[in-house]
Amino acid sequence: MLSSVPAAAGFLAGADLSANAIERARRASSGYLDLTSGNPTRHGLIFPPQVLRTAAEPYWATRRYDPDPLGLPAAREAITRYYLGRIPPLRLQPDQVVITASTSEAYSLLFTLLADPGDNLLAPDVTYPLFEHLAAAHHVALRTYRLDESRGWQIDEASLLAQADSRTRAVLIVSPHNPTGMIVQRPVVALDQLGLPVICDEVFADFTYRAPHTPPFATLHPALPVFTLNGISKMFALPDLKLGWIAMNAPAAAMFGARLEILNDLYLGANSLTQAMLPALFANSAEFTAAMRRRIRASLDMALAMLAGCPVLRAQPPDGGYYLFAHVQSWDDEEALVLHLLERGVLVHPGFFYGCEDGAHLLISCLVEPEMLKRGIEIIIQALTPG
Ligand SMILES: Cc1ncc(COP(=O)(O)O)c(C=O)c1O
Structure with a gap:
């Protein structure tokens, strides 16, 4: 019997669910540093x-x-x-x-x-x-x-x-x-x-x-x-x-x-x-949460200090949370920017993932393990510094 269920009904029916260019490039890459993760359990923040x-x-x-x-x-x-x-x-x-x-x-x-x-x-x-x-x-x-x-x-x-x-x-x-x-x-x-x-x-x-x-x-x-x-x-x-x-x-x-x-x-x-x-x-969580907060603050301190040395990138210190949402001055095309960084070994999110269409922005998660964060930011700075 032929199904009478209409093809374009229900959640996301008719939407284009194919992977975007960044996701396709990510899947084809390996060994990159993922600076997008907000998953604490992947970055050594393990509740006792x-x-x-x-x-x-x-x-x-x-x-x-x-x-x-x-x-x-x-x-x-x-x-x-x-x-x-x-x-x-x-x-x-x-x-x-x-x-x-x-x-x-x-x-x-x-x-x-x-x-x-x-x-x-x-x-x-x-x-x-x-x-x-x-x-x-x-x-x-x-x-x-x-x-x-x-x-x-x-x-x-x-x-x-x-x-x-x-x-x-x-x-x-x-x-x-x-x-x-x-x-x-x-x-x-x-x-x-x-x-x-x-x-x-x-x-x-x-x-x-x-x-x-x-x-x-x-x-x-x-x-x-x-x-x-x-x-x-x-x-x-x-x-x-x-x-x-x-x-x-x-x-x-x-x-x-x-x-x-x-x-x-x-x-x-x-x-x-x-x-x-x-x-x-x-x-019974005070010790763990205090240590987690200290680590995130130290990572934000480090990331902001490093990024301050990159002439084309402006990262405002956030009021809170653990992300940096930085503005990149010399690029208009965020997709090209993120692909450029991925080719050099670091994954960040473009501002348009968050609906931001005003200039080029990058999201960097300072929850990621500090040594990996440091290496990732070094790559970003090198990749964006002119000359
Ligand atoms: C702002 C915000 N709210 C809620 C959540 C999800 O929280 P939950 O795991 O409790 O669904 C997230 C996860 O990243 C988040 O960033």
Whole structure:
């Protein structure tokens, strides 16, 4: 029988999924230094196995499937204690926290919660590539607001206001931002004018560089419904243990909490073992996370000092996060630039992977193992220095 399934229906149907020129060149290359990786487990940042074993141990003795649609109470309490320790502290009740399998899943739940097909969300225009596909999966449009490179990639409030229309349902903010490292440190007047719910991704909050700390976005806008996203994949370098969360401030919980609880109950995506471990992970991770932060800061120091010697490349010290998003002055064609660097043995991402179309930019991850980072940057400087 002939299938009656239309060829161009569903997620990414009709999209060109063939590898782009950079990906084709990467596949054909070997032995290059990959300066794009954000995966801590590949670069020697390994959460202490003994802490994981000890944290998991009590689970086996009392193991019983007893799910809570918001996530296990002890895990949610541990998350509220974490927010009390942020600067300034954010006070939350455990029932304002919803545990998910990851931050990415948290986004997906919130897109479903807040928007109908055909609605739109506002997202930064240099942006984390996940948003585009998530929006497509939910049949919502992304309308982009500008980040202003000349002001340390701060939010351009006029473009935020101009992008909103009657079908805009929420604003996406990433602070510290991926890839620019910008941290929102003051209230954004335009957000109060819009009055829309805000989804603020703070997965890099504990990794500050130029800024002394990352104020929880919900403390800057207590009157707006704010959904704060975070998880253990960056915070504890545990992307494989799959645990994220949504922390609702009081307005978000009052307006959306009951519906979000039902939505999370549909999937119960977070596994019980990791949830059971979470209080012990918070309690026994300080030494590891301090060492990880020191290493990332030292790598950013080193990379910035080295890149300052390259006349055609301008790398601003980020407020936070672990990426450098550097501007390259003498090139217009980012694809040619990245291919040129790959031929010389180093892989970086072009700005257009992040939707940046203003001049040539390169993303360099300072999470990569420091010796490899140093060698990679030496190659970049040599390849870009004229003469
Ligand atoms: C800004 C940002 N948010 C979320 C994530 C994904 O987090 P999770 O592993 O919890 O889905 C990433 C991963 O790179 C990220 O860069």
